[in-house]
Amino acid sequence: MSADLLQALAAVLPPDGLVTDPDVLEAHRHDQAGWAMAGTPRILVRPGSTAEVQAVLRVASAHRVPVVARGAGSGLSGGANAVDGCILLSLTRMNRILELDTQSLFAVVQPGVVNGSLKAAAAERGLWYAPDPASWEFSTLGGNLATNAGGLCCVKYGVTGDSVLGLEVVLADGSVVRTGGRTVKNVAGYDLTRLFIGSEGTLGIITEATLRLRPRPPRATTLVAAFPSLVAAGAAVLDIMKDTRPSLLELMDRATVRAVEKHRPMGLDADAAVLLMARSDAGGEQGVAECARMAAACEAAGSTFVIQSSDEAEGELLMGARRFAFSALEKEGTTLLDDVCVPIARLPELLAGVERIAEARRVLIGTFGHAGDGNMHPTLVFNREDPDEVARAQAAFDDILQVVLDLGGSITGEHGVGVLKRPFLERQLGSETTKLHHTLKAAMDPLGILNPGKLL
Ligand SMILES: Cc1cc2nc3c(=O)[nH]c(=O)nc-3n(C[C@H](O)[C@H](O)[C@H](O)COP(=O)(O)OP(=O)(O)OC[C@H]3O[C@@H](n4cnc5c(N)ncnc54)[C@H](O)[C@@H]3O)c2cc1C
The missing domain is CATH 3.30.43.10 (Uridine Diphospho-n-acetylenolpyruvylglucosamine Reductase, domain 2)
Structure with a gap:
């Protein structure tokens, strides 16, 4: 150096x-x-x-x-x-919660605060910080903001960006800007807060954030349903989303369920094409009605069984399979976890497309993810030491992204573009929108020093 x-x-x-x-x-x-x-x-x-x-x-x-x-x-x-x-x-040394306003319902935090620490501090005051990436116990709020992280509760409460009121950002030249503020509504000027959210460290360094808190939702009821086909599960998702507000609506395909059963037997139906997991946190009579409605939607779509529980520990046990999905697939070999999003009505086509690709490329692909958002994580499993398998896995990864684009979807729903998806960004954005990205980048970081080679 x-x-x-x-x-x-x-x-x-x-x-x-x-x-x-x-x-x-x-x-x-x-x-x-x-x-x-x-x-x-x-x-x-x-x-x-x-x-x-x-x-x-x-x-x-x-x-x-x-x-x-x-x-x-x-x-x-x-x-x-x-x-x-x-x-x-x-940014991990900048890890202080600077303010927690229990009346106006916001917290002011430094970027190195771990998501779970803010959740805990809010909970101590009877409040809730909603964004819940599965990495909530260790990922930082700065990272969550810079990737616009998603999670399980997005289907009802939105992604990280939906809980942001304002930011402090240091620009490439060392100057500081503040965006947004402390109010829930704020339309003064361009929405620069949204510009920085999800910008993956390419436009500025987030040094402070004002984040929205909410009242804690009532205890949730969890429901699990098995389906004999992708189409049946897709129909249930659409029916549920039509008139209920699940606080979580997750899916696991057969390959994922089998991996879970192999490594942590839970008595799941390993022959089902799809398992759906749904939750209502509406509470009281509304919660009961919402769960009944979701169960009816599953049965009408042809589910082979539906169980539900309003016991918190039992609910977590039911959700345990979904939480274990990625770890179970990791036990099968080297994994390449994808993250794609399609309009929810196209979900069955996405799942069918992934199945076709798995067969054609002879790669094990387990798919799980956030059905209510149309956001899936097809996970390719292969042997890293075998060049032929690696080549087939890479080809399958590309094929999946093409299917997603053909379905009008996005090459990333929550993990970001980073290095992995960079070659695919222009295919989604088109040349004019990509040009606008470059214009913005050049205006805000004229020397190109902020995270070069990422995203764009
Ligand atoms: C087991 C596991 C589960 C996961 N589950 C989810 C999930 O459910 N949903 C989801 O969305 N993601 C998930 N992720 C991915 C990851 O946890 C998220 O992307 C998270 O937001 C990254 O936070 P981090 O602090 O680790 O950021 P890093 O990985 O350190 O950085 C992420 C990006 O943000 C930039 N960055 C970091 N801090 C700042 C800052 N202060 N200012 C500007 N740029 C910054 C970095 O340059 C990089 O581009 C998971 C990861 C793992 C390992």
Whole structure:
């Protein structure tokens, strides 16, 4: 590393804010997308304040060095992967909840706060922070914001971006902007908050966020139903979504159910084409009515069994299979977890398309995900040591994205573009919209130092 750069960074950060130990750098090179390319960083910096982030970006601009922001590194698209010669900018030291307003229902947080810590702090005051990526116990709010993370409760409460009132962001040149505010409604100026949400560290570094809190919902009732065909399950999803507001509506296909049963037998119907899991958190009579309506929708669509429980522990047990889905598939071999989204009416076609691809490419693909959002995670399982299997898995990955685009869907619903999906972005956006992305990027980051080679 150039001595000049190290000296400049040392002048603006405390000694424990600079890390050059090769082992630590190695451990921070990658996020959880094992398949995505990662470069070699020059240094890891750990600022403790917005002012220190500003100082790092001024140094990076002066030295024309790329900066890759990083939260917990739990991303699944390679977004936080190092690029060669970069400064890795870890936000984990900025981990304070600055304010929790129980009357206006918002929290002001630093980006390194773990999602679960905000949930816990809100719960202590009888409130709830809704966004719930399955990584809630370890992913940071900064990472959640920069990927616009989804989760199980999105079907009723929206994605991370739907819980954001305002942001503080440090731009590439080290200047600070504030977007949005503390109000639920706010249409003053362009919606810059939304521009930064999901921008994967390519437009600015989020250093503070004002997030919406809600009253805690009543205890939920959980329902599980098995279907003999993809079409039947798809019909149930559409019927449910027509007039109920499930707080969760998840799906697992046969390949996933079989993997779960193999590694943690739960007595699930391994012959069913699809298992659906639904929840109502409406509570009281409305909750009972909502569950009855969802059960009726499943039966009308031809489900072979439906069970439900309003006991919280039993509900969690029923949901355990869904939560274990990815881990079960991981036990079958190397996995490449995809993340795609289609209009919900096209869900059966997506699932059928994935089945066709699995057969044609001779790759095991287990599909599970958020049926109520049309957001699925087809997970390719293969042997990394076998070049032929790797090539077939990669081809299957591409095929799935093409099916998704043909169905009018999106190449990513919640994990982001990162490195993995970058070659596919223009196919979805088209040339003019891609050009506008480049224009925005050039205006906000003229030196191109913020997370280059990601997203765009
Ligand atoms: C077991 C498991 C389950 C998961 N479940 C879900 C799920 O249900 N839903 C879902 O959406 N995702 C899920 N993920 C993916 C991942 O947890 C999310 O993308 C999460 O939001 C990433 O947070 P992080 O703190 O780990 O961010 P990182 O991985 O460190 O970074 C993610 C991206 O955000 C950028 N970034 C990070 N912090 C900032 C900042 N302060 N300012 C600007 N840019 C920043 C990085 O450069 C990178 O591009 C899961 C991952 C795992 C391992």
